[in-house]
Amino acid sequence: MFKKVLIANRGEIAVRVIRTLREMGISSVAVYSEADRSSLHVRLADEAVCIGPAMARESYLNIPAVISAAKLTGADAIHPGYGFLSENADFSAACLDNGIVFIGPSPKSIQQLGHKAEARKMAMETGVPVTPGTKGCVGKNFKTEAEKIGFPLMIKAAAGGGGKGIRIVREMARLEHEITMARAEAKAGFGNDEVYFEKYIALPRHIEVQFARDTKGHTLAFPERDCSIQRRHQKLVEETPSPVVGKKLREKLEEAAVKLANAANYVGVGTVEFLLDQQGNFYFMEVNTRLQVEHPVTEYITGFDLVREQLLAAAGASLSYTASHSVPYRGHAIEHRVNAEDFTRNFAPSVGRVEEWTLPGGHGVRVDTHVYAGYNLPIYYDSMLAKLIVWDQTRELAVAKSARALKEFTVKGIKTTIDAHQLIVADESFKAGKTDTGFMERLLNPAEPAKVA
């Protein structure tokens, strides 16, 4: 096992990783930017090094600076956390070149699975269902192609990404007009007018499967997480297991994740994201080749420490459980992302000094955070302050626990999304488990009719 690990990250995830390192008797090295001098991860780590100015590009994203920090402190491995350099194949390669273990998959796996088109191809080859669509870009016979897929469908720009260059078409009569528009837009926006079709899935649920795989080929798939409560593609609430996934579907989802991990000869933890339609069909979306923000819900119901599993896999040891692909679980867990945002003002970011910071506690309540009373929120990074994770024996009890814990959670000095979470847990359709990716829009704009297909 490693002797000293550097955490190339900040905030709650750096704190989270330091805790597991300490339990395993491994020394920790924190890196920080000038703006994070007073952050909790700097205080908790055994050593801390300043790697650059506030701008992430010059500090947390600066590969030579991070590698240099690891070499100067004698760290034998680097944990990248999530975000920043965690899915950067060049960084994974730079670690390798400098004789430092990257706690995550190989550069090759990151490239294969992190690239959307490559990952989709791999999913098709391994028999994992993907959203029906055209094989490549569409040409003159686009009407025949569209008929095969059916309506509604999406026209996507081949060179697009991040939700840009997408048009939804609901009927054949509109297709010719829309495709002309899409091509012109793609040409102007991305310098390439190639487009392709994909089936549009109305009101899907966002379901994902956490997996772990070691160098010996042991693969684990964990019960699915339901991350349907989103706002502008940002997850707000995640829960496990999903209220709509039964034993049979769970087995199929887990099997798909295991197949993909094995096909990519993956080492470490990762997550396969799927869309689940109203009829219970699931389609492969993408793979995240890192630890995810919402990993604690999985830890709560299964008892696994996913950071420890990451360290075991990276060190070439066996995962802590190898008896079967699927793991036993118990109860229900929900995570609430508490951000420094004012939801009454369209989630505008809030900055300033945290005057009061009173955390909830008690049975089945976990809070992962780097914030404390008196902390000055830097403006340079994401707005997440804390993750509140609750567990109870059933979903109903867990929702009640969320409501109780959110009521206890008191923050003064800055605006937070705690109020928004209280609205969510009080909502009847949330209580009934009837959620999809359009939930937040309906909750925040109840007067308008929901914009659905």
Add this chain to the structure above:
Amino acid sequence: MDVKTLTKLTKWMETTDLEEITWRSGDEKISLKLNNSPEHSHTIASTMEPVLSPSIGIFRFARPGKTNLLKEGSSMKSGQELGVVEVGKDFKSVTAPANGLLKIISIEDGKPVEYGQPLFFFEPK
């Protein structure tokens, strides 16, 4: 109590470890408290300014194959190279911020440095 006595008393207090005294006579009561907090007691007047490390890395007085003889008290020109910080295969230049005197060298050759660490103290002219 008159101002003269008060001034004397305050002067005397400053020579002792006392921070606060209260004097009572009949209905009259006077409390004296010295403003001794570290922020108020001293201000160090200095014309020197630190030269900070531009990067994390290893500090070198000169680039490979070159020499650079720096001495405390040397006169420097603005932009003159004081040394480099080696980070990966890159060398980040550390330069004199202005024309002036190099007063203190607070780093040794080959030592690891952090971003923002003071390497030199410089007195601009």
